[in-house]
Amino acid sequence: MGADAAVRCEALIKTFGPTRALDGLDLDVRVGEVHGFLGPNGAGKTVTMRILLGLLRGDGGRATLLGGDPWADAVALHRRLAYVPGDTNLWPNLTGGEIIDLLGNLRGGLDETRRAELIDRFDLDPRKKARAYSKGNRQKVALVAALASRAELLILDEPTAGLDPLMEAVFQDCVADARAEGRTTLLSSHILAEVEKVCDRVTIIRKGRTVRSGSLEELRVLARTTISVQVAHDGMEIAGWPGVFDVRRDGVRVSFEVDQPAVGAVVERLAALGIVALESHPPTLEELFLRQYDAELAEAGVHQ
Amino acid sequence: MxxxxxxxxxxxxxxxxxxxxxxxxxxxxxxxxxxxxxxxxxxxxxxxxxxxxxxxxxxxxxxxxxxxxxxxxxxxxxxxxxxxxxxxxxxxxxxxxxxxxxxxxxxxxxxxxxxxxxxxxxxxxxxxxxxxxxxxxxxxxxxxxxxxxxxxxxxxxxxxxxxxxxxxxxxxxxxxxxxxxxxxxxxxxxxxxxxxxxxxxxxxxxxxxxxxxxxxxxxxxxxxxxxxxxxxxxxxxxxxxxxxxxxxxxxxxxxxxxxxxxxxxxxxxxxMLTQRAGPARAPRWSTTPLGLAFRLQRGALLGWTVGVFVTAAVYGSVGNQIEQMLEDNPQLKDYFAALQGASITDVYLSTALRMMAMLVMGFSLSSVLRNRSEETAGYAESMLATATSRWWWVGSHLVVTVAGTVVVLAASGLGVGLGYALVIGDAAQVPRMLGASLALLPALLVVIGLAVLLFGWLPRATVAVWGALAAVVVIGIFGDVLRLPGWVRDLSPLQHVPALPARPWQTLPIAVLGAAAVVLTAAGLVGFRRRDLTGA
Structure with missing residues (x-):
């Protein structure tokens, strides 16, 4: 086990009766990075996290967390990590402040200065009973409790669901701070813009398997660049060029997608046609993400 | 409308x-x-x-x-x-x-x-x-x-x-x-x-x-x-x-x-009663698993203790009327003498204590089921993702359940004892009834153990333990009317506790019940240590 791996899953399998929730999942999170964990609902993100926390027991493969076994060494490992569950359920008759103290103490202590600062930054009223909190406020309680700990690993399951855009920005700052302090973060999310902003590397999973993993730069190479161009004449012949897909007329312009390796050749040929105007943008994470799910999208009747 | x-x-x-x-x-x-x-x-x-x-x-x-x-x-x-x-x-x-x-x-x-x-x-x-x-x-x-x-x-x-x-x-x-x-x-x-x-x-x-x-x-x-x-x-x-x-x-x-x-x-x-703002900080004692378990259950414990004490005091305070009835009705005296070979008052008091024990079992079960409800509500996930072991988490609630059962059972004994002591003017009845009530504890522990066993191995069936309470009540109250065969009555752990104070103390059945409770509980804990957390 290399010292640089905070989390490593190899061919992880988990079944619930006839359902195979994880089907040979691989995940590799390096120490000190912010790792995005992406996948549609039901892909197995939460199940993976719960196995890493020793709440569920894997049926096959291997999972290692901070160099230990997440099932057998649960208590020792949990002193070094903090978790924010996707569905934040809090004891309805305890106040937010009490719950932060409780979870902090059970993890082995809170940083008092940071606790006060986070409550302030997230604009949380710690004197309210949990039953009176909205979903977003419950999420804030769990986030403050996790971020105020001295944990070296943060496991966050869709932590910004229910937060308003302002609080999302605060959250992103906090993750950046954690990274600067050398902490590791595993962050599952649906909000791709957020992942794009804060994550160093991402793992995309689908139906319990890993489909892509790497830095955003590495993943972009696998995707297509979108080009929108106005040339001297009609320009529809572009459709016949190698590496070009999905050509559409868009007013006076032509839009199309280009495979990353073909970009150079395509631009040269466009120059020969006489470019009036050209705009290109690299693939967004969203496009990257959606490309992994072509089959599901077709099933759902969505046309790209 | x-x-x-x-x-x-x-x-x-x-x-x-x-x-x-x-x-x-x-x-x-x-x-x-x-x-x-x-x-x-x-x-x-x-x-x-x-x-x-x-x-x-x-x-x-x-x-x-x-x-x-x-x-x-x-x-x-x-x-x-x-x-x-x-x-x-x-x-x-x-x-x-x-x-x-x-x-x-x-x-x-x-x-x-x-x-x-x-x-x-x-x-x-x-x-x-x-x-x-x-x-x-x-x-x-x-x-x-x-x-x-x-x-x-x-x-x-x-x-x-x-x-x-x-x-x-x-x-x-x-x-x-x-x-x-x-x-x-x-x-x-x-x-x-x-x-x-x-x-x-x-x-x-x-x-x-x-x-x-x-x-x-x-x-x-x-x-x-x-x-x-x-x-x-x-x-x-x-x-x-x-x-x-x-x-x-x-x-x-x-x-x-x-x-x-x-x-x-x-x-x-x-x-209808609105919520007021609460404390912004938790007292130190309540931020341990045991402190939290006590905190979550103390309201129910207080309510049950008071309710059981009052009910028991009512039953105890009519104890003297049974003596008076004896004077007026020799036939009744013979009936009880033939039936139990003990004083009619003591038969009544032991019956009252058993009825109360069935009520106390209601507390014990709702308390022991707290583990399961904390799990299905998702609170267990938050607890177990901290440096709290599974033993420590279940154990904390179990300590509160067992200690709470002792407290409520004591309230029952004290209630019957005080009620009876007051009407006959004999303070010695208080410790006597307290002891007789606490002697029923092992029977309650067996049912608690059964709940832990289900929780460990068949978590979704944990609520079925209410069926065990229903069986204990049916056997205890309707056993005679229904003419239930002996082996069916023997299924109720309450049947195995000597009917104090009408009958003498017996160590063996109490020790066997205690041992059974320990085995059931331990088996349940082992099961929980090995299983996945599950939803409802």
């Missing part, structure tokens, strides 16, 4: 029936079965006028029996029907009442705590539809119980009018407490509190009727303060007074109207 507030009631009724498709038929079938078997056994046991007279002369005017069975209307000119009323009426009424309390709370106040209620309310569902649907299902359940038991009792050979009056009276008590729970659901701030309030009101009404019936003094009015008193007041098989059933119906309607009225005056998810 306009028509639109009830929109969607029909669909909600179907939803409740679908969600309770196992639970509700079990309650209904259990109550019907209990009544059917009781009716045929009473018929078989008391098959001659001499035997009937023998029964009534033993029972009549004996306060110890009146408090558990009823005042014995029709004992002057008895038929077998009045024996059936005496043996079943109150307990069936209590059963119907508890069925309604659980059912109505589950689908009103408790349901609001889940986010499903908001989801449902946002669909085309009127403001009163939720309460109405829960009450309609409760009404249906009680009507099915009434109709089936009337038919079965008549079929066994009892008169139709008397059967209808008896079965209708306990069915209507069920309906009345459905309405009472609908009100409790509006007042309490949590589902758990609403359940406690509904069950406490049923218990209070049950006891009030008992005190009223044995009182010759100013307390006699208590008989008519309680739906249980009205049900007994129907006088089935003794010149039926149908207006008493009408009284129950009118009471139910009035209370239902109150529930509707209260429901529009509060917001979904809140009680």
């Amino acid at each position: 306009t028509g639109t507030t009830l929109v969607g009631t029909g669909r909600l009724v179907r939803l409740i029936l679908r969600r309770d498709r196992v639970r509700l038929p079990l309650w209904v079938a259990g109550l019907i079965g209990l009544m059917a078997v009781s009716a045929s056994q009473v018929q078989a046991l008391y098959d001659t006028p001499a035997k009937i007279i023998g029964y009534t002369s033993t029972m009549r005017d004996n306060p110890a029996l009146v408090i558990f069975a009823g005042p014995g209307y029709g004992f002057d000119d008895p038929g077998v029907g009045v024996i059936l009323v005496n043996e079943t009426s109150l307990w069936m009424a209590l059963g119907c009442a508890l069925m309604s309390v659980f059912l109505v709370n589950r689908h009103t106040r408790a349901e609001e705590e889940s986010e499903r209620a908001d989801l449902l309310r946002s669909t085309v569902v009127g403001r009163h539809a939720t309460i109405s649907a829960a009450l309609i299902v409760a009404l249906m359940a009680n009507v099915v119980v009434t109709a089936s038991t009337t038919v079965l009792t008549t079929a066994v050979g009892y008169g139709f009018a008397g059967s209808l009056a008896l079965c209708g009276s306990f069915g209507m008590v069920g309906v009345a407490f459905a309405a009472v729970t609908a009100v409790a659901a509006q007042l309490a701030s949590t589902g758990r509190a609403a359940l406690g309030l509904g069950a406490a009101l049923a218990g209070l009404a049950f006891i009030a009727r008992g005190i009223g019936d044995i009182s010759t003094s100013w307390l006699a009015w208590l008989s008519w303060s309680s739906p249980f008193g009205w049900a007994i007041g129907v006088r089935a098989f003794a010149g039926e007074r149908w207006w008493a059933i009408a009284l129950l119906a009118a009471f139910s309607l009035a209370v239902t109207a109150a529930a509707f009225e209260l429901s529009v005056r509060r917001d979904l998810g809140s009680g």
Whole structure:
């Protein structure tokens, strides 16, 4: 086990009766990075996290967390990590402040200065009973409790669901701070813009398997660049060029997608046609993400 | 109240029936079965006028029996029907009442705590539809119980009018407490509190009727303060007074109207009592697993301790009347002497302590099930993701359960002891009853152990442990009437504890029960250590 791996899953399998929730999942999170964990609902993100926390027991493969076994060494490992569950359920008759103290103490202590600062930054009223909190406020309680700990690993399951855009920005700052302090973060999310902003590397999973993993730069190479161009004449012949897909007329312009390796050749040929105007943008994470799910999208009747 | 507030009631009724498709038929079938078997056994046991007279002369005017069975209307000119009323009426009424309390709370106040209620309310569902649907299902359940038991009792050979009056009276008590729970659901701030309030009101009404019936003094009015008193007041098989059933119906309607009225005056998810701001920091002691478990359960523990103590004190304080009764009725003296070989008062006191122990078992089970409810609510996930081991987490709740059971059992012993000591002026009765009550602890620990075993290995079946309590109650209260075979009675751990103070102490059965409890609990803990956390 290399010292640089905070989390490593190899061919992880988990079944619930006839359902195979994880089907040979691989995940590799390096120490000190912010790792995005992406996948549609039901892909197995939460199940993976719960196995890493020793709440569920894997049926096959291997999972290692901070160099230990997440099932057998649960208590020792949990002193070094903090978790924010996707569905934040809090004891309805305890106040937010009490719950932060409780979870902090059970993890082995809170940083008092940071606790006060986070409550302030997230604009949380710690004197309210949990039953009176909205979903977003419950999420804030769990986030403050996790971020105020001295944990070296943060496991966050869709932590910004229910937060308003302002609080999302605060959250992103906090993750950046954690990274600067050398902490590791595993962050599952649906909000791709957020992942794009804060994550160093991402793992995309689908139906319990890993489909892509790497830095955003590495993943972009696998995707297509979108080009929108106005040339001297009609320009529809572009459709016949190698590496070009999905050509559409868009007013006076032509839009199309280009495979990353073909970009150079395509631009040269466009120059020969006489470019009036050209705009290109690299693939967004969203496009990257959606490309992994072509089959599901077709099933759902969505046309790209 | 306009028509639109009830929109969607029909669909909600179907939803409740679908969600309770196992639970509700079990309650209904259990109550019907209990009544059917009781009716045929009473018929078989008391098959001659001499035997009937023998029964009534033993029972009549004996306060110890009146408090558990009823005042014995029709004992002057008895038929077998009045024996059936005496043996079943109150307990069936209590059963119907508890069925309604659980059912109505589950689908009103408790349901609001889940986010499903908001989801449902946002669909085309009127403001009163939720309460109405829960009450309609409760009404249906009680009507099915009434109709089936009337038919079965008549079929066994009892008169139709008397059967209808008896079965209708306990069915209507069920309906009345459905309405009472609908009100409790509006007042309490949590589902758990609403359940406690509904069950406490049923218990209070049950006891009030008992005190009223044995009182010759100013307390006699208590008989008519309680739906249980009205049900007994129907006088089935003794010149039926149908207006008493009408009284129950009118009471139910009035209370239902109150529930509707209260429901529009509060917001979904809140009680009538508004929440105040709480502390911003947690006291140090409450931030450990044990501290949290105590914190979460202390309200319930306090409520049970007070409720059990008061109930026990009532039972203890009638102890002296049994002595007086002995002076007047040598036949009764012989009956008990032949039956138990112990003083009649001690037989009564040991019976009272056992009844109380069944009540205490209610606390023990609701407390031990806290582990499971914390798990399904998702709180266990937060706890176990911290540096809290599974042993420590379950163990903390278990420590509170066992310590709480000792406390509530002690409250029962102290209550009976104090009540009895005060009326006979003998302080030595307090430690004597306390000891006799605490001797029942191992039997309760066995049932707690069973719950832990289920929790460890079959978590989704953990609630089935309420069935064990039902079995203990049926064996303890109806064992004789149903003529249950010995091996069936032996299934109840309470049967194995020596009946202190009527019988001498025996170490062996107590030690065996204690050992069984330890084994069951340990096996359950091992199972939990090995399994996945699961949802509901």
